[in-house]
Amino acid sequence: MRTLRNTKRRSLRPSNGKARVRTRRGLPNRSLVASIPRLFLYHRGLEDALREGTLVVTSHELAKRVGRGISSTQIRKDLSSLGTLGRRGQGYDVGMLVQKLAGILGLDRDWRIAIVGFGHLGRALATFLELREEKFHIAAIFDTDPNLVGTQWRGLTISHLDELERILPALACGIGIVTVPAAAAQLVADKLINAGIGALLNFAPTSLTLDAKVAVRSIDLASELSILTHHLA
């Protein structure tokens, strides 16, 4: 290798072999992809602090609260990228910061959720959300099991999957949770997107191929376990 190179670099890009320039091209547009999950942890930690009556918190104290090896420097970096939120020498105003983070995370409003697949897992998630998370509301439940369809859960009637595209559009659900077998997951995901859902939380152990504009998170139990077994092996 290393004969001639650098012939067709990616269109408009400096590509000068200079030391290393760390090109911040244009905007100070720190994209904060990696920080989002942390912002949620900060939000939760700050809510706890608020409940305890703490009004001001330093990055150090917050780091101790959220744990997970997140440093105070990391916290300051993350927060400062959202604007000037703290007071030098003092710390951060807890109430203001909770507010600010809630806005960024979309937690300053309520969300309606559709669950497809109401076996043990679907039921577990629904129960958890209804009891523990006041911002999230189960607004629709679908399954194919004839023993379930037509029955109620907390006053909500479980509908057949075939009815999804007819019923769901009127219910203004932003998020769909998929807890069906892997073989059915793609079909279900397509139906949900079709019915106007903008984001999916997928528990089926399969990878969904969807339009890039819908957000998808997948939680894969087997994958998580195998990461653990790798550590033990």
Next chain:
Amino acid sequence: MRTLRNTKRRSLRPSNGKARVRTRRGLPNRSLVASIPRLFLYHRGLEDALREGTLVVTSHELAKRVGRGISSTQIRKDLSSLGTLGRRGQGYDVGMLVQKLAGILGLDRDWRIAIVGFGHLGRALATFLELREEKFHIAAIFDTDPNLVGTQWRGLTISHLDELERILPALACGIGIVTVPAAAAQLVADKLINAGIGALLNFAPTSLTLDAKVAVRSIDLASELSILTHHLA
């Protein structure tokens, strides 16, 4: 800033301001931390291929199978870091690769799991594992609910949490799954570690502080949802 600097760099480290040297200090020890979750996806994709009777796959075909935006280049990079596994011009031998990945992931043996917290979620996970994952076996179940303790699940008696440290050591469980309320999670985790568990899968929405030698993965439903709401917001 940028007055005097570079006074107390991290003890023994070159720190010469040269262009950028990309120091591979010593061993070709590509640590493959980020690749582990992908290796599992490859393993699953390859098992599927094997079931369909496919004997050889190219990195392109595998990339299509595993989806999730993983490129064929990425796959080749990951695999080549494990040794020379493919044949140039041909592809990868599926059977051999499944074997190799299973070895690395620790999926070439069975694992015994203890579940603490047997509400809907615990039950859902147990059922999923017993039905779908033949390498993982539920070997112990603990809860505090007097209505549950003493009852059976698939022939396994549910024990009280207080009995955990007495019962568990003999059962040779490598992995513990924690599906208890956040307030109880740290206590439960400590008990599990105490009883010899080496890895934890935590579903409680709280961060555990544990000895660094135990592996922990946390699955946080609220966090996943808020990542989605961030995208929608």
Next chain:
DNA sequence: GACTGTGAATACCTTCACAGCA
């Protein structure tokens, strides 16, 4: 020709060191 293997380039992320302020 087709596909793997891989050094270099690039992009992304975290940590360091310290300036700026209250």
Next chain:
DNA sequence: TGCTGTGAAGGTATTCACAGTC
């Protein structure tokens, strides 16, 4: 003094371009 804010350094991960091989 004690904290936040931040440019630059230091790492890690991914992508590119192409050499190597069947």
